[in-house]
Amino acid sequence: MQFLTTVLLDGLVYASYLFIVSLGLTITFGVMKILNVAHGSFYAWGAYLASIAIIYLGENEYNSMFYYFSIFMAAIVAGLFFGFIIERFILRKMYGEDIHLIVLATFGIFWILEDLILIVFGADPLMPYYPAMELGGLEIAGVYQGVYSLTLSGLAVVVAFICWYFLKKTKWGKLLQSVIFDREVSVSMGINVTNVYLITFIIGGMLGALGGAYVAPTISISPGFAIDVVVMSFAVVVIGGMGSVPGALIGSLMVGMIRAFAVHQAPVLELFIIYAVMAIVLIIKPQGLFAPPKPRKI
Amino acid sequence: MFKGILKDQSVQTSIGVIFILLIFGSFILPEWMSNNFMYGMSRGLAVLGLMILWRTNLVSFGHALYYGFGAYAVALCQKFFGVTDILLRLLIAVAAAGLLGFALGFILRKYREIFFAMLSLAFSMVLYGLLAKAEFLGSTDGMSISPSTFFGTELGRIALFNFIGLVVILAIIFAQAYLRSSLGHLTTAIQDNEIRVEYLGYSVEKAIHIKYVISACLAGGAGGLMAASLGQVDPDSMVLWSVSGELVFVTIMSGLGNILAPFIGAVIFEFIRTYAFEWAPQAWQMIIGGTLLAIIFFSPGGLWSLFQKLNFLRKKNNE
Numbered sequence: 001m002q003f004l005t006t007v008l009l010d011g012l013v014y015a016s017y018l019f020i021v022s023l024g025l026t027i028t029f030g031v032m033k034i035l036n037v038a039h040g041s042f043y044a045w046g047a048y049l050a051s052i053a054i055i056y057l058g059e060n061e062y063n064s065m066f067y068y069f070s071i072f073m074a075a076i077v078a079g080l081f082f083g084f085i086i087e088r089f090i091l092r093k094m095y096g097e098d099i100h101l102i103v104l105a106t107f108g109i110f111w112i113l114e115d116l117i118l119i120v121f122g123a124d125p126l127m128p129y130y131p132a133m134e135l136g137g138l139e140i141a142g143v144y145q146g147v148y149s150l151t152l153s154g155l156a157v158v159v160a161f162i163c164w165y166f167l168k169k170t171k172w173g174k175l176l177q178s179v180i181f182d183r184e185v186s187v188s189m190g191i192n193v194t195n196v197y198l199i200t201f202i203i204g205g206m207l208g209a210l211g212g213a214y215v216a217p218t219i220s221i222s223p224g225f226a227i228d229v230v231v232m233s234f235a236v237v238v239i240g241g242m243g244s245v246p247g248a249l250i251g252s253l254m255v256g257m258i259r260a261f262a263v264h265q266a267p268v269l270e271l272f273i274i275y276a277v278m279a280i281v282l283i284i285k286p287q288g289l290f291a292p293p294k295p296r297k298i
Numbered sequence: 299m300f301k302g303i304l305k306d307q308s309v310q311t312s313i314g315v316i317f318i319l320l321i322f323g324s325f326i327l328p329e330w331m332s333n334n335f336m337y338g339m340s341r342g343l344a345v346l347g348l349m350i351l352w353r354t355n356l357v358s359f360g361h362a363l364y365y366g367f368g369a370y371a372v373a374l375c376q377k378f379f380g381v382t383d384i385l386l387r388l389l390i391a392v393a394a395a396g397l398l399g400f401a402l403g404f405i406l407r408k409y410r411e412i413f414f415a416m417l418s419l420a421f422s423m424v425l426y427g428l429l430a431k432a433e434f435l436g437s438t439d440g441m442s443i444s445p446s447t448f449f450g451t452e453l454g455r456i457a458l459f460n461f462i463g464l465v466v467i468l469a470i471i472f473a474q475a476y477l478r479s480s481l482g483h484l485t486t487a488i489q490d491n492e493i494r495v496e497y498l499g500y501s502v503e504k505a506i507h508i509k510y511v512i513s514a515c516l517a518g519g520a521g522g523l524m525a526a527s528l529g530q531v532d533p534d535s536m537v538l539w540s541v542s543g544e545l546v547f548v549t550i551m552s553g554l555g556n557i558l559a560p561f562i563g564a565v566i567f568e569f570i571r572t573y574a575f576e577w578a579p580q581a582w583q584m585i586i587g588g589t590l591l592a593i594i595f596f597s598p599g600g601l602w603s604l605f606q607k608l609n610f611l612r613k614k615n616n617e
Contacts, residue, residue, distance in 0.1 A: 035412065037543075090591065099412055100357040104550055105594050107543050111587030118580050231423060231539050238416050271427030279420040283405055286413045 015256025016156035024207030030243030040230035041113035046209025049074035058130030079206025125222035241288025338565030345560035347516030360422030366537030368521030384446040395518020440532025553600020
């Protein structure tokens with residue numbers, strides 16, 4: 001029983017932050033058909049900006065509400081700044097090119113932003129533990145769990161709800177769906193697709209950065225820590241179906257739970273099992289488990 | 299298939315260039331320079347494999363799978379059977395990667411575009427997951443490899459360098475013979491229209507499978523030679539997805555135009571990395587990333603297309 005609770009809680013926390021990060025990736029792919037390797041850089045920049053702010057606030061003993069404010073600000077700043085630069089000056093010139101070339105270009109951007117972190121923030125690890133320490137922990141069915149990590153799951157639920165509401169209930173969401181369905185027809189209907197792409201990319205980047213910023217207080221941040229997250233969120237997105245929002249949810253829950261189980265039961269298989277699942281899903285159902293059905297166009 | 303291959307112009311050029319390189323590397327160049335040539339030529343084999351795949355518009359984002367598999371095959375054979383002979387090492391690496399490629403090829407030959415890339419990425423990360431956690435394989439520290447021998451005598455650095463050069467020449471002859479054969483021409487046709495190829499009476503999947511195994515063998519050989527020349531294998535620098543990304547990057551940097559291009563590209567990449575690391579140890583990745591973006595934007599045909607442009611200009615002036 002205790003083992004089960006541990007695995008469920010661990011898995012849930014891990015799945016929550018994977019979901020936030022992968023949601024950004026899957027939205028970018030769904031709308032722009034771009035596999036963004038540089039998504040990991042958003043994650044890293046969000047985490048670094050938030051850490052710097054939190055460490056400053058914590059050392060000067062500011063009110064703890066500022067922590068959360070700074071986390072969201074870090075996500076918004078990182079997403080807006082890098083999202084705008086990358087989309088406007090690099091990706092916009094590449095639409096219609098071979099998809100592999102675009103992936104490579106984002107890979108180049110990833111390299112550049114990785115070193116920019118090293119130059120700006122240095123190589124020393126940062127540990128912005130203040131918010132996590134302040135909230136303490138509690139016991140659930142005999143298992144100790146940090147409260148801060150649990151709020152992460154709350155955030156994931158809120159993000160999922162906002163995303164659903166936005167896509168299904170607002171005018172903007174409908175515009176987005178029509179762009180996903182057929183770019184050219186949307187242009188001829190008078191939708192400014194260029195702007196839609198820019199905004200989508202920025203929002204995707206913000207989500208990646210939010211994942212990094214919010215998880216920062218629970219981990220130690222050092223250069224190169226985003227390299228695992230890139231391919232992990234790729235796994236989530238591929239398992240769930242590229243471009244599918246419910247797919248990202250299910251995919252991250254699956255990966256989170258499987259990983260938590262492996263960590264506690266067979267640590268040797270931790271990485272192996274995640275990618276094995278990814279490979280199996282690709283073999284059985286290459287479009288992913290929850291890929292949106294592809295309309296047949298004539 | 300091999301008829302008249304030695305009269306092929308690009309094979310002749312390649313052999314000439316590599317012989318000159320071997321002579322320079324053996325007698326004149328300083329050690330660090332010839333080392334870069336050695337690593338570049340070894341990696342070039344893997345890049346050649348990717349280039350052959352790319353000609354059918356299949357881009358593998360997991361070719362480090364075969365690269366690392368070849369390297370680890372060499373390491374394991376040394377650990378359990380004491381194999382240090384360089385010829386055996388090369389054969390083991392090529393055979394191991396080839397067998398793995400043959401097995402996975404049955405699945406991968408049905409995939410195209412981004413799904414092909416993603417599935418090969420998944421396979422390579424499966425191997426990474428195993429190697430990075432396996433205690434008896436040294437987990438993330440990897441394993442060290444003793445110097446190679448050749449029929450009992452220990453190979454020096456220069457001898458290894460020359461051996462790698464000869465392997466590269468053989469690989470170039472073989473790859474060019476393949477690309478000139480009807481099977482090789484077929485794969486370019488597949489890129490244009492798969493259905494038409496099927497109607498002509500060829501099996502598209504079989505052609506892709508053969509191509510995939512060749513490409514896996516080349517990458518495996520590259521891994522084996524790299525392990526022998528570095529004296530060290532580890533998952534982070536041989537199997538991780540970023541290594542696959544690097545290989546794809548070198549492919550696009552070299553261009554798909556010529557059989558020699560992958561080796562030139564791989565050597566240039568080694569030099570960029572060495573210099574970038576020396577001048578700006580904190581920003582060498584940034585320099586490489588910037589190079590990648592610059593090539594994609596300004597010279598999508600790779601460095602080879604620059605050579606061709608130069609040739610073209612020269613011809614124009616002569617006229």
